[in-house]
Amino acid sequence: MAKQEKSLYIEDNKFRYTLREMKKNVGVYGLIAPYFVLFLIFMIIPVCISLPMGFTNFNMAQFPRWVGLxxxxxxxxxxxxxxxxxxxxxxxxxxxxxxxxxxxxxxxxxxxxxxxxxxxxxxxxxxxxxxxxxxxxxxxxIFSGDTYGIMNAYLINLGIAKGAIQWxxxxxxxxxxxxxxxxxxxxxxxxxxxxxxxxxxxxxxxxxxxxxxxxxxxxxxxxxxxxxxxxxxxxxxxxxxxxxxxxxxxxxxxxxxxxxxxxxxxxxxxxxxxxxxxxxxxxxxxxxxxxxxxxxxxxxxxxxxxxxxxx
Amino acid sequence: MRPKKSRKKYGGSRGGDIAIFILLVLLGLFMLFPIYLSAIQSIKPSEELFLFPPKLYAMAPTNQNYVDLINTASNMWVPFSRYIFNSVFVAIVVTVAQLIFSSSAAYALAKVQFPGRKMLNKIIEITLLFTSTVLYIMQYIVMATMGIIDTYLAITLPYIATSMGLFLMRQFIGQLPDALIEAAYLDGAGQVRICWQIVMPNVKPAWLTLMIFAFNGAWQITGYSFIYNEALKPIPTVLQQISASGIARAGVAAAATVVLMIPPMLIFLLCQSSVVETMAQSGLKD
Missing domain, CATH: 1.10.3720.10 (MetI-like)
Known part of the structure; x- marks a missing residue:
């Protein structure tokens, strides 16, 4: 008798647990949806189309043709x-x-x-x-190659460099x-x-x-x-x-x-x-x-x- | 318990403090030098720009470059206030949306067990490393299909969901103890409430930092390939157009650079000083 009661209790708990999990997940999908919808449209889709482009002869004018490796x-x-x-x-x-x-x-x-x-x-x-x-x-x-360059002007003035260095x-x-x-x-x-x-x-x-x-x-x-x-x-x-x-x-x-x-x-x-x-x-x-x-x-x-x- | 000293922390001596200070000042001068130079170039009269040897200060400082910049700006076909509005509008929309969207998604990816979580985490980490020269073309195709080229949507929507923003928030939220969230959950709080009322107040330094990144990024949006309507262009694009017209504009270009720096710097100071004020008091972390 007591055993049965216990199993019923677990069953009930499990059901509630599943419901709770679902309810919890509904909220979670709501939390991630705004981000991932934008991410899918502007990042994942463009990335997925651009990855295979390396295997084509895409030149912006013609439709890309597959050229393998x-x-x-x-x-x-x-x-x-x-x-x-x-x-x-x-x-x-x-x-x-x-x-x-x-x-x-x-x-x-x-x-x-x-x-x-x-x-x-x-x-x-x-x-x-x-x-x-x-x-x-x-x-x-700063790194300009003529004597107007700040680096050059100071190096020359201090006598470290003899002439302008083409940085x-x-x-x-x-x-x-x-x-x-x-x-x-x-x-x-x-x-x-x-x-x-x-x-x-x-x-x-x-x-x-x-x-x-x-x-x-x-x-x-x-x-x-x-x-x-x-x-x-x-x-x-x-x-x-x-x-x-x-x-x-x-x-x-x-x-x-x-x-x-x-x-x-x-x-x-x-x-x-x-x-x-x-x-x-x-x-x-x-x-x-x-x-x-x-x-x-x-x-x-x-x-x-x-x-x-x-x- | 030892009585608290006046210092915030316990390690370290006064002499060490001074050594650190001196080291930071020296390195800081190197960091600031190019920025100082940009500012100085903008207040030099044009005859001083090409002196030999070049001077690190202005002998006769002038605001002429700024006056020229304002004059050029106010003689434009589209009123300049419109460009300012465009940039401010884009920056606010992108920053606010990025904060809200990436924080909530980051909470879910860091703390909630749900189907698909592992995969989404992997995707974020991989896209962080992806750079491609054709990506903008593909984005153009996607946006053209949606019919949003040449609208405000084209310079806001693509910049909201960044992998970096989510990754940053996820790293910080992951540090919070699970017990904190479980406690709120047992009290009957829903996921949305847990996210905004329990988690976010505890990662204040993180979202203030994200705010700096988001604003700085949004402020630099140029919309080169996505915006053709003159009235929709943001300030950076327009200032580049003004300053890209030859050597006679070298001073004006320097002035434009300085003007462009100011808003991100203000936002930075605002956010960073609040970050410094948040000194976590209790052991909330694992």
Whole structure:
């Protein structure tokens, strides 16, 4: 008798549970619908049509014709500039990616050590390049190849340089200049997310840390701060990957296009060259496809690496 | 319990504070230098723009470039106030919609078990890494099919659902303890109420940060390929048209750059100072 009562009770509960789950899910689908409808229309559908374009000869004038892997054969076997672009992109990403990521975190943390209003001021100072947008003309002024260039004028006046250095057209300097400008702009979304994350660490964590015998900033950073920042550090990592792999584009704005001897040519500028100048959209899509693949691999590797420490 | 010191935190010494301050000031000067230079260029009279050696300050500062900018702007076929309205309208719509839509979707993806959740999370992470030169063409095709090219919809709708906004909110909401949500749920609160009354107040730094990203992004929308009607163009497009007319306009271009910087900077200061004020008091996190 008692057994039967119990099973009835469970049955009833299960039914209620299912109803409740459904009711719960109705609300959830309502919550995600506005976002995902827009996301589907303006992101997923365009992405799904553009991915296969790399396998066609799409040129904006005729209907795209399927050409199989021929774009990719040309890229890797015939296009020497593309191989140069891959090399530059990797150099650029390997240098700017880790440096900018570490800067994002260290600077956000140092700012967090300051008293209240100073935090806002310094966050503003370091995020200002992102807010200022495209002030490439000012960078051109700084690195201008004639003696009107600020860099040149000062180097000559101080006797360091003998004559004007062609910062933006000498193949030896282009990559260096691009890296400096990229690092200047690198404290973007990842940096702000880390700042916000630091701001959200509850004060009692620090109090508990102090009670457990934390003596200095370094210990506090390792035992209290970093363990509380996993999701923000992951966000920043993904952001820095995307910006360091795609930002080769600043070369196009800053220097002549294409750069001397393709010294600053990256996968992004190569795609721009074929897409927006030669209108060989199929080939350009194939280039972007390769970049996408490289970024997926980088993302996977970084997640593996960070996942070890953060989870 | 130790008595509380006046410092907010426990680690670190006064000397360390000063060292950090000096380091940040030095790095900060490097960050600000190009922006300072842009501002200085905009108040130099044109004969000073091409001096040798170039000066890092204006010898005879002038507002001539700004006056020229205003004159050019007020002699346009479409009244300039219309462009200002376009930009402000687009920025507000995109920012507000992005905040509401991505926050609610992020809550669902971070905290609620429902069929399809895993797949949607994966899609967001993958699209974050996707860049393509043909994407805007495909967006154009989609919008042309919908018949929204050359309307306000073309410069608002595509910019609302960004993978980055959702990803940011999801990372922050994921940190909240499940117990907080379960408690509200047992009290009979629906998902929508939990999202807005329980979750959002606890991730204030996150959505204030998203607000900065969203506004900054929306302010830079140019609508080059989607808007042809002069009366619908936003300010950045128009200022670029004004300043793209040769060396004689170098000063005006500098003035335009400075003017364009101001609104995102104001929004930033407003949001960031509130972020700094939110110092989480209790242990809400896992």
């Amino acid at each position: 021929s774009n990719f054969y040309s890229l890797f076997l015939e296009d020497e500039v593309f191989l140069k672009a891959i090399e530059n992109t990797l150099v650029f990403a390997v240098v700017t990616g880790p440096i900018s990521y570490i800067l994002c975190f260290i600077l956000a943390w140092l700012i967090n050590e300051l008293p209240g209003p100073m935090k806002t001021v310094f966050t503003f100072v370091f995020y200002a390049p992102t807010l200022a947008g495209n002030i490439y003309t000012t960078w051109q002024l 933006l057209t000498d193949a030896n300097y282009i990559m260096g200049v691009l890296i400096v400008v990229q690092l200047w702009m690198a404290l973007g979304a990842g940096f702000l997310a880390i700042r916000a994350g630091l701001q959200g660490i509850p004060r009692d964590r620090y109090e508990a840390g102090a009670i457990e015998g934390i003596k200095n900033r370094g210990q506090e950073l390792i035992y209290v701060t970093i363990p509380a920042m996993g999701p923000q550090l992951m966000f920043a990592a993904v952001m820095q990957i995307t910006s360091s792999f795609t930002a080769g584009d600043i070369g196009r704005m800053l220097t002549a296009f294409p750069t001397t001897d393709y010294a600053g040519h990256t996968i992004m500028t190569h795609a721009y060259d074929y897409g927006s100048i030669r209108y060989e959209m199929g080939y350009s899509s194939a280039i972007c496809f390769v970049l996408f693949a490289v970024m997926l691999i980088a993302n996977w590797a970084i997640k593996k690496l960070l996942g070890k420490y953060l989870d």
